[in-house]
Amino acid sequence: MSLKVTVSGKPIAVRPVTYDNQALFCVDFEEKGNASVSKDLPKASAVMITALLTKSQWSRLKKEVEDKGEQVSKAEFMIEGDVTVDMPMDIVEGEIGVICSQATYTPGETKGGERKTEKHRLKQERKKEGSQRPEKKFNVNDKKARLHAEYDGVCQDCGQHCDKKVMAIKERNGKEVVVCFDCAYGEKPRFSVSVKFVELLAFKTGMSMQESQKHLEEFPSSYAFIHLDKKTKTRTYWSWDPHHPILKVTYNRKGYMMDLHIRKNALLPTTLLELPLSDLWIPEHYAEPNPKKIEGHMTYYREHHSFDEPVLAQKKDGKCVLMDGYSRYVAAKKMNHETIKVEMQGEMSVTN
Ligand SMILES: [Zn+2]
Numbered sequence: 001m002s003l004k005v006t007v008s009g010k011p012i013a014v015r016p017v018t019y020d021n022q023a024l025f026c027v028d029f030e031e032k033g034n035a036s037v038s039k040d041l042p043k044a045s046a047v048m049i050t051a052l053l054t055k056s057q058w059s060r061l062k063k064e065v066e067d068k069g070e071q072v073s074k075a076e077f078m079i080e081g082d083v084t085v086d087m088p089m090d091i092v093e094g095e096i097g098v099i100c101s102q103a104t105y106t107p108g109e110t111k112g113g114e115r116k117t118e119k120h121r122l123k124q125e126r127k128k129e130g131s132q133r134p135e136k137k138f139n140v141n142d143k144k145a146r147l148h149a150e151y152d153g154v155c156q157d158c159g160q161h162c163d164k165k166v167m168a169i170k171e172r173n174g175k176e177v178v179v180c181f182d183c184a185y186g187e188k189p190r191f192s193v194s195v196k197f198v199e200l201l202a203f204k205t206g207m208s209m210q211e212s213q214k215h216l217e218e219f220p221s222s223y224a225f226i227h228l229d230k231k232t233k234t235r236t237y238w239s240w241d242p243h244h245p246i247l248k249v250t251y252n253r254k255g256y257m258m259d260l261h262i263r264k265n266a267l268l269p270t271t272l273l274e275l276p277l278s279d280l281w282i283p284e285h286y287a288e289p290n291p292k293k294i295e296g297h298m299t300y301y302r303e304h305h306s307f308d309e310p311v312l313a314q315k316k317d318g319k320c321v322l323m324d325g326y327s328r329y330v331a332a333k334k335m336n337h338e339t340i341k342v343e344m345q346g347e348m349s350v351t352n
Contacts, residue, residue: 005098007031007049008078008106014058017091025058027051027079028094048094051079052087057103064105078104086153088163088227089238089248144169147178153224155180161224166235181228189255191220195285196324197257203314203323203345205245205266216257219249234258268345272310275342277332280311281319289327297331307331310341320344 013028029049037044053061065075081098091097148164155162156170156177168184169176182188193216201212220237226248227236233253239246245266250259300308311325320342322329332340 002082004080005049005083005096006078006080007051007098008076010074010076012048013093014072015093019052019087019091023055024091025053025055026091026093027053027058027077029079047096049096049098050092050094051081051098051100051103052084052091053079053100053103057100061103061105065107068105068107070107076106078106085240086148086163088165089236090227095242143176144178147176151178153178155183157183160221163224163226166225166228180225182225187233189251189253191217191251191255191257193217193257197260200260200312200324201245201262203312204262204268206268207245215244215246216249216260219246220251270312270343270345273342273344274339275313275320275344276339277329277337279320280313280322280329280340280342282322282326282329286322286326289330293327294331294334297328298335301331301335307341310343312345313342314345 007029009029009031011027012030013026015026015028017024017026027050029051031047031049032044061075061077062072065072079098079100080102081100084092084097084099087097144164144167147169148162148167153161153164153167155167156172157179160180160182162178162180164178166181167178168181170179170184171177172179193213197216198209198213201207201216202209205212207215219239223237223239223241223244225235226238229235234250236248236250238248242263242265245263247261247263249257249261252258297307307325307328309325309328311328312323313320314323315321323345329340
């Protein structure tokens, strides 16, 4: 049996994607839980939910919004569907995926009463329609999906948790089983963790360097291998555990970590400041950044009048130590800037 959910509100993002050669739309929501539950119960956690809509479902919603003279970016929707947990993370960016069976535009956002009536009306309508369900395009009951489910998504050679997209069917002891892409084709690189990412994780979460290193080293073998880019051979690993500080990690073909996503609930609070460049202290082990990277940041700055991201710094022994964004810092220096936007960890009073 599938789990049905309803998400409603203003989406935080709408993204066109391609899945199984189908053009689809991902609509991301952030759900914070119901305010009317009893005080005695614990609070529901904030969850990001990605609803998957067909192109025609999305076009219909968009048209309804436009016909009302509203902007799509401000419109609210209600989406009902079945929960999926085995879609690749580049499609379902949220913690939970929902395969849309019913999508509705819910105009009249501000007044709670009206909203309720609208929702109530929709509910009643649906009751009348009975239990007819739209066709399920995603539950392709192919052999791999069946075996993937049968073996809980675990490689029968090495025990790696995997999305079915990075698994292959192989024969073991006269039986067909699923094994990971690496065991099937012998392509697993040696993963390495650079100091930069250890520092970044420690900085952003407040964990010790040792703890951060351990988390990063264990990550690809402890959690799920969910995506492999056939062309570039970049691979992504994802943690399903909502209490694990790391959400996902991407490695290049050589096994070097390229990208680290930390779970929102693991992040320490930060303050955004504009600081004089001379106030930042640069750790000695920082290598001179790649000139192309610096040039890229300078071009970006000239076009947007700001960098794509602030640099990260932390107050240590009375100094503002730069933790990430050295190439932006160098670019700012080259452009003779006096100050730079800094995301500062912890308490920090603004002087001057
Ligand atoms: Zn394996």
